[in-house]
Amino acid sequence: MKRGRYTRRAFLGATVAAGATLTLRRAWPKAAFLWSAPQATDSRIEIVLSEPIGRIAPEIYGHFIEHLGGVIYDGVWVGEDSKIPNxxxxxxxxxxxxxxxKPGVVRWPGGCxxxxxxxxxxxxxxxxRPRRTNFWVDNREWREVGIVPQxxxxxxxxxxxxxxxxxxxxxxxxxxxxxxxxxxxVFHQWIEYCNSPPGSTTWAEIREANGDREPFNVRYWGVGNESWGCGGNFT
Structure with a gap:
């Protein structure tokens, strides 16, 4: 017996055509002679359930870390001398x-x-490295806890x-x-610091002096944050 393989598109097309033919035969029974009697066939329909439809971009499943509350300290960063395994x-x-x-991307440093x-x-x-007051810590909870990295x-x-x-x-x-x-x-300099080839720019040399000779090759950059309000009225 000859075996055939139907794609999903071919299967749907054949189904629609068969449905249309049946509708016409019922609507005009006197014109039944226009259609020949169904013929026996040795073909079969094979439905492949595992056939891929498309690829979902892994970047959709991203995550976000920000220097607010305990997200960075002590969530992500505990320090090399910490008793917490790190x-x-x-x-x-x-x-x-x-x-x-398996996150696709992680966004940092914010947020606001x-x-x-x-x-x-x-x-x-x-x-x-300089220590700065966190501009976004303005609630009573953090004002009363003293000098903490948060x-x-x-x-x-x-x-x-x-x-x-x-x-x-x-x-x-x-x-x-x-x-x-x-x-x-300054944004441009950050890109240069991260992505310039070794020895190509002053920022690349500074990156190497800080421990990473090879570029980071950062592909995704955000031009500000919430540019319509929190990050400035740009619109």
């Missing part, structure tokens, strides 16, 4: 969990925090740490730039 300062339990989820963040504060030796940003989790976190969990980095309180030229 990989270079990044919480190991989180890395293990995110590897199971991105609109006040200067990426240059988060590079270089951690002990020399309130006074130590910048221990910066660009290099974020890239390492993304690599550990197998996600693409998505960086949201500050175009609310910094000029666009």
């Amino acid at each position: 990989i270079g300062g990044i919480r190991k339990a989180l890395v293990d969990a995110m590897r199971e989820i 925090f991105a609109d006040a963040y200067d990426w240059r504060d988060g590079i270089g030796p951690r002990e020399r 309130k006074y940003e130590p910048n221990h989790f910066g660009t290099h740490e974020f890239i390492r976190f993304c690599r550990l969990i197998g996600a693409q980095p998505y960086i949201a730039a500050n175009v609310r309180t910094l000029p666009a030229s």
Whole structure:
């Protein structure tokens, strides 16, 4: 017996045609002679349930981390000297969990925090990085807790740490730039710092001096955050 293979499109087309023929025969029974009697066939219809329809972009299943509350400190970053199991300062339990989820992208540093963040504060030796008041911590809960990293940003989790976190969990980095309180030229310098080939620019040399000779090759960039309100009235 000859075996045939129908695609989904061919199967649907044949079904519609057969339905139309049956409708016409019922509507005009006297014209039945226009149709010949059905012929026996040795073909068969094969429905392939596992046939793919299309590819879902993994970037749809992204995640987001921001320097608000305990998301970064002590959620993502616990420090290399912490008693909490960590990989270079990044919480190991989180890395293990995110590897199971397989996120497509992770966005950082915000959110609203991105609109006040200067990426240059988060590079270089951690002990020399400047500490800043977190612009977005303005509720009573944080005002009363004293000097904590959630309130006074130590910048221990910066660009290099974020890239390492993304690599550990197998996600693409998505960086949201500050175009609310910094000029666009600083955004351009951040791209240059992350993506310039080794030795090609001063920022590439600074990146190498900070521990990463090879570029980060960041593909996804956010031009500000909530540019219609929180990040500025751009519309």
